Amino acid sequence: MKILVDMDDTIEQLLKAWIGRVNEKYGRSVTMDDVTDWNVAAPYPGLTRQQVYDVTYEKGFWKTVEPMPGAAEALQHFLAEGHEVYIVTATPYEHMQEKMADLLFRYFPFLTMDQVIVTTHKQMIRGDVLIDDGIHNLEGGEYRKILFTAPHNRAYDAEANGMTRVHSWEEIISIIDAVD
Numbered sequence: 001m002k003i004l005v006d007m008d009d010t011i012e013q014l015l016k017a018w019i020g021r022v023n024e025k026y027g028r029s030v031t032m033d034d035v036t037d038w039n040v041a042a043p044y045p046g047l048t049r050q051q052v053y054d055v056t057y058e059k060g061f062w063k064t065v066e067p068m069p070g071a072a073e074a075l076q077h078f079l080a081e082g083h084e085v086y087i088v089t090a091t092p093y094e095h096m097q098e099k100m101a102d103l104l105f106r107y108f109p110f111l112t113m114d115q116v117i118v119t120t121h122k123q124m125i126r127g128d129v130l131i132d133d134g135i136h137n138l139e140g141g142e143y144r145k146i147l148f149t150a151p152h153n154r155a156y157d158a159e160a161n162g163m164t165r166v167h168s169w170e171e172i173i174s175i176i177d178a179v180d
Contacts, residue, residue: 003078003176004117004125004143006132007089009150011071012103014056015040017064021055022047035151038134057094062102070169072108077173079110086127087111090120090137129179131172138163144179146172 008014018040019030026047034043041052055061078085091099096118104111117125122132123141130143133150138161145163147153158165166172 001128001176001179002084002086002126004086004088004122004127004130005075006122006130006134006137006148007087007091007099007104009068009133010131010148011068011075011087011108013066013068015151017061017066018056021058021061021064022052025055026051032151036155038152059098060102062095062099063106065103067107068169074169074173075108076110078176081177083176085111086115086117086125088117088119088122088125088127088130088132090122091118093118129176131166135161135163146175148172 005011015032015035019032019035022028022044023030026044028044028047030043036042039049041047041049044052075085087104100113100116104116119125122130122137125141127143129146130138130141131146131148132138133148133153135147135153135156138145138147147156147158147163147165149165149167164175166175
């Protein structure tokens with residue numbers, strides 16, 4: 001199978017590092033549970049969207065983002081089973097070099113740039129399955145849709161919209177191994 005995998009909050013914990021940095025920089029105590037939609041700035045009254053989003057552009061930020069538990073092992077498992085694995089990310093070009101070096105290839109050294117597809121139009125990519133936390137990336141695509149649970153998608157009815165909701169990489173392995 002051709003397995004397409006998102007990066008942020010799917011194979012790594014961007015939101016956790018992001019909120020941690022904003023809280024540290026501005027003396028706040030926002031938690032991941034306070035994030036209820038795609039707008040990370042919403043739980044930060046008094047801060048501008050730019051103040052909240054700019055921390056991801058700080059030098060060294062991507063070194064603070066940790067991998068999602070079980071993600072590296074799952075991707076290695078899929079590769080060992082003979083599947084093709086591609087990282088499909090909407091990473092802005094300003095982040096690309098640092099994010100790939102400090103995060104992706106640091107924790108997933110078995111992947112190469114040949115396995116990275118950068119696009120904000122994931123529905124255009126052909127694959128058998130897409131694993132993503134972004135509902136907008138799964139809707140309308142021609143692949144099996146696996147929604148990785150994140151604070152911003154908790155209230156979404158995945159099943160009613162043709163998606164399978166998961167909470168861990170162990171669940172994803174079970175789903176893909178059952179199809180294989």
